[in-house]
Amino acid sequence: MGRGPMGGGPMGAAGEKAKDFKGSIKKLAIFMSRYKIGFLFVVIFAIGSTIFGIVGPKILGNVTTDLFEGLMNKINGTGGINFNSIGRTLIILLSLYVISMLFSFIQGFIMTGISQKVTYQFRKEISEKINRMPMNYFETKTHGEVLSRVTNDVDTLSQSLNQSITQIITSVTMIIGILYMMLTISLTMTLVAVLTLPLSAGLIGFIIKKSQIYFMQQQEYLGHVNGQVEEVYGGHNIVKAFNGEKKVIEDFDKANNTLYHSAWKSQFLSGMMHPIMAFVGNIGYVAVAILGGYLVVKDRIKVGDIQSFIQYVRSFNQPIAQIAQVSAQIQQTAAAAERVFEFLEEEEEDQVAVNPVQTENISSNVEFKHVKFGYNPDKIIIKDFSAQIKPGQKIAIVGPTGAGKTTMVKLLMRFYDVNEGEILIAGHNIKNFNRGELRQLFGMVLQDTWLFNGTIMENIRYGKSDATDEEVIAAAKAAHAHHFISTLPDGYNMVLNEEASNVSQGQKQLLTIARAILADPKILILDEATSSVDTRTEVRIQKAMDNLMKGRTSFVIAHRLSTIRDADLILVxxxxxxxxxxxxxELLEKDGFYASLYNSQFEQTA
Incomplete structure (x- = not known):
């Protein structure tokens, strides 16, 4: 990736708003439309739950009125309290609350299922997307930045979807329902209560505008911090060896400090909404209480109506506060959705060719015809590369660091496409192959070994998923790995940890060579494949490789020129x-650049 373990990742100077808030929400809505039936039931049950809950205060107010009037009648000697009627009313009220709770439970159950399905689908699509993306993307992004899209951003979407959607539905229903119930009690009191709304809306709008920038910055720097932690953890030995702890801590503190401030500000501003709404609500509550008392004295409303109305006023402010809170979550959701969709919309490799070349029984002759390439089109590093390789030939590519040796391999496997010219296999341009089928022709062993968390048997079998245990062991023997595997505690069933640090670097190299041998490819690519093993083992592996290379075209990149003396063709x-x-x-006789390279190595080892 061209970044040291102490690198800090790209640091943005300041947070920014979501580039396209409406667009991101629209894309999210389209993505979630596949669950529209589930959403319909969520809406129905959420509205039902809210309506049954809203009716409660009105009924409770009638009970209060009945108690008050019954008590007054008893005092005046004209009657008494009808407890039977009150009891029946309370049973109806209790039933309504039970139904409301049941509806709320059902909609919560459905919504949780939908949010988890959305999360699952996002992660699935991201995982599939990763396999279709060009190498250039991963060589220009930190691992943590990519991981943040899969973990933090998708988690943010999952949590906010589960909370915000039902919250919006219930809050809007409550506002409409409560407003209707308040109007049935008193138009005058309703107007007084509603007058507080513009003040609330103005304050909320101001807070949302201020907090949005910090929510975006929070998501961005969470990715930077993840990238730094993952990067430094992977290169912890190097950091310790070069006393780089101070620099690492400084870089981390810088990113962490920005994350802290953006998270603090975003959470503080969104947290202010509730107390502001409570303050405005209390003003309305006091006004309603005074006006209600006056209207009772004037005999325009009942005593129980004051109780119902006050409950509605308290409830009326609650959904407004919830919508304000949800609006902050939606800002977070939009920022996370934007990052996820940006990733899903990144340019992909074309996986399938039109009328693709069939790879069965194809020969392994390779030709480079006037290939030109640069990672940046403005900086061409391979200016004019031409070569013909016959089937079964061993081709060595040598040269100083940065000469373009590994780049040739990347072009051959279509990790990158050439700017000009063409690469042919069996006379067919490699662009006319399906990428997956093209890469099945190759077996690759790199200087940077890659082993995953699993048994040694599983790691070798990665080269051929349907291989038997006997075939795996035979490949290990051919790679001279069988002996050291047999000495391990669980042999082939020993589990390698995530960094494969429980075996040595040289042993890891032998396992990757065994994997390539098991794959039995038509074309072999060995990029410094024996750089991590001792000289004696290297000679033994070379003999095994010579047997493996018979009848196969092979490309060998090596700095130690002694290992490629027997190559059919050496490209300098x-x-x-x-x-x-x-x-x-032939190259030594020319006494040119190759001769100077070879002699300089000989002089150094003499």
Whole structure:
């Protein structure tokens, strides 16, 4: 990735608003439309639950009125309290609350299922997307930045969807329902209560505008912090060896400090909504209480109506506060959705060719025809590369660091496409192959080994998923890995940890060579494949490789020129171009660049 373990990741100077808030929400709505039947039931049950809950205060107010009037009649000697009627009313009230709770439970159950399905689908699509994306994307992004899309952003979406959607439905229903119930009690009192809304809306709008920028910054820097932690953890030994702890801590503190301030400000501003709404609500509550008392004295409303109305006023402010709170969550949701959709909409490799070349029984001759390439089109590093390789030939690519040796391999496997010229296999342009089928032709062993958390048997079998245990063991023997595997505690069933640090670097190299041998490919690519093993083991592996290479085209990249003396063709690269080609003896006789490279190594080891 071209970044040291102490690198801090790209640091943005300041947070920014979601580039396209409406667009992100619209995309999210379209993405979730596949669950529209579930959403319909959520809406129905959420509205039902809210309506049954809203009716309660009105009924309770009637009970209060009945008690008050019954008590007054008893005092005046004209009657008494009808407890039977009150009892029946309370049973009806209790039933309504039970139904409301049941509806709320059902809609919560359905919504949780939908939010988890959405989360599952997002992660599934991201996982599939990763396999279709060009190598260039991962070489220009930190691991933590990519991981943040899969974990933090999707988690944010999951949590906010589960909470905000039902909250919006119930809050809107409550506002409409409570407003209707308040109007049935008193138009005058309702107007007084509603007058507080513009003040609330103005304050909420101001807070949302201020908090949005910090929510976006919070999501961005969460990715930076993740990237730094993952990067430093992976290179912890190097950090310790070079006393880089101070620099690492400084970089982390810088990103963490920005994350802290953006998170603090966003959470503080969103947290202010509730107390502001409570303050405005209390003003309305006092006004309603005074006006209600006056109207009772004037005999325009009942005593129980004051109780019902006050409950409605308290309840009326609650959904408004909830909508305000949800609006802050929606800002977070939009920021997270935008990042996820940005990733899902990144440019992909074309996986399938039109009328693709069939790879069965295809020959392994390779030809490079005037290939030009640069990672940046403005900086061409391979200026004019041409070579013909016959089936079964061993091709060595040598040259100083940065000459373009590994780049040639990346072009051959279509990790990158050439800017000009073409690469042919069996006379067919590699662009006319399906990428997956093209890469099945190759077996690759890199200097940077990759082993996953699993048994040694599973790691070797990665090269051929349907291989038997006997075939895996035979491949390990061919790679001279069988002996050291047999000495391990659980042999082939020993589980490698995530970093495969419970085996040595040289042993990891042997396992990856065994994996390539098991895959039995038509074309082999060995990029510094024996750089981590001792000289004696290297000679033994070379013999095994020679047997493996019979009848196969093979590309060998090596700094130690002694390992490629028997190559059929040696391509000598310098500054992206082939400056010499021929076999070992021919190149030495030319006394050119290859001879100077070879002799300099000989002098150093003499």
């Amino acid at each position: 690269m310098k500054d992206g171009d082939i400056v010499e080609q021929g076999n070992h003896e």
